[in-house]
Amino acid sequence: MKTLVWVEHEGGNVKDSTLSAITAAAKLGEVHLLVAGQDVGGVAAAAAKIAGVGKVHVADAAAYANALPENVAPLVVELMGHYDAFVAPATANGKNIAPRVAALLDVMQISEILSVESADTFTRPTYAGNAIATVQSSDAKKVITVRGTAFAKAEREGGSGSIEAVSGAGDAGLSSFVGAEISKSERPELTSAKIIVSGGRALQNSENFHTIIEPLADKLGAAVGASRAAVDAGYVPNDYQVGQTGKIVAPEIYVAVGISGAIQHLAGMKDSKTIIAINKDEEAPIFQVADYGLVADLFKAVPELTGKL
């Protein structure tokens, strides 16, 4: 089988989630990549070095600059004449593009796969990860998105793929990029962090996130996450949300502070290696999945913990 993987990149670098998608794609056979964007020669060169990669298609044009699906999907479809499967990371951009590709190819997409069982059979999470379905596709071509936490990252070095320019149809004239408000942080990115400290509704305001959660995160070199309730209340930006409908994370250590442990939150973090929960309610459901639970008032316990580390 020959598989085309859509490469997500930022600031000239291939994102980690794409490396996981490449590992999943390699289980299907030969892996080629598509790098689309503006001034992406450097990304293409980096992509060609990823272990196991054959060919890298590069579409370098303004129309591909912001991963607009109206422009990228037709480009993918044009290339798919030569491929048996299309694979994208299950990130906001991957989820935006892949179903558009699938419908244009008349294929039923398989979302957020956890494993490749065979060339046509995969497992995927449903019902907030409470039911793992094994599904077999009868479509001639497969369209797949990959859950990053379920696959190891392909090595960034070791490959020597060839690079080939493609032009594509360019701007479909349907959409344009206006701007972005991207959260800036010195801390590690949530989905690739080794340690995460997350805060919930109990934090009460954004000031407490700064004075209580962040110092602990800084001590641990951790990323900061949050529950939906904390995001909805405006304590932290939307990209902090961990859960069924936010980010899926699986760090070495996940510290849940003042988070009750609703199934929608657990769906995003229960594959973490070690879970630590700090909650004043000893009946909180988060304790049912926590390796170490501390029943305490977070306003006392967290500063004390930060101080003693």
Place this chain on the structure above:
Amino acid sequence: MKILVPVKRVIDYNVKPRVKMDGTGVDLANVKMSMNPFDEIAVEEAIRLKEKGVATEIIAVSIGEQKAQETLRTALAMGADRAILVVSETEVEPLGVAKILAKIVAEEGPGMVILGKQAIDDDSNQVGQMLAALTGRPQGTFASKIEIDGDSIKVTREVDGGLETVSLKSPAIVTTDLRLNEPRYASLPNIMKAKSKPLAQKTPADYGVDVTPRLKTLKVAEPPKRSAGVKVADVDELVAKLKAMGVAA
């Protein structure tokens, strides 16, 4: 303009899903069912656009079993004007749903379709994007803000790094994220009024759409279980555990 809002009947978000013993699916017998929460947000947004004078008519559509009538009545009670139920007693996959919706879009000519970004049962996150592809329209997925701007629609989207804004040529397809709005509850008088609002019944065959599934579910299993660990007595014991894991200085 008309706004089309597709809605799905799903397990209520407060219910913990249980996998059936025989591994064929999730047990939905005697389980509370509700409108998919993201679809409630979609209905609410359509109503707000009507209240602002942007939308003239709101059409709610559901593809599913007869019981999805209840879900459509909820949409009507919230403020949708009429409803279409496309009845299928077997599950229709996102691709089939998108194909049926594409036919309804061709028939009704809505200026905007607002859908939920994902259904909390199959978690596929596909229908809006597929509908956009099949109708050749632009897509504003994971919306946290929608602004009508002449012939275009400005959509602020929740993305991995924060927020992003795109401008889409009308007519467009939009999918909702959690922060778009807070859906209203239907009032009792409106629930009564909804009972007499028009609800048309169709089948996939009426639209000439073949909904034969492309994916076969071979098995449904529970995820590996995590068992509860231990409670530590105080912060000192937690510090000791962290040190044992090699993270603390």
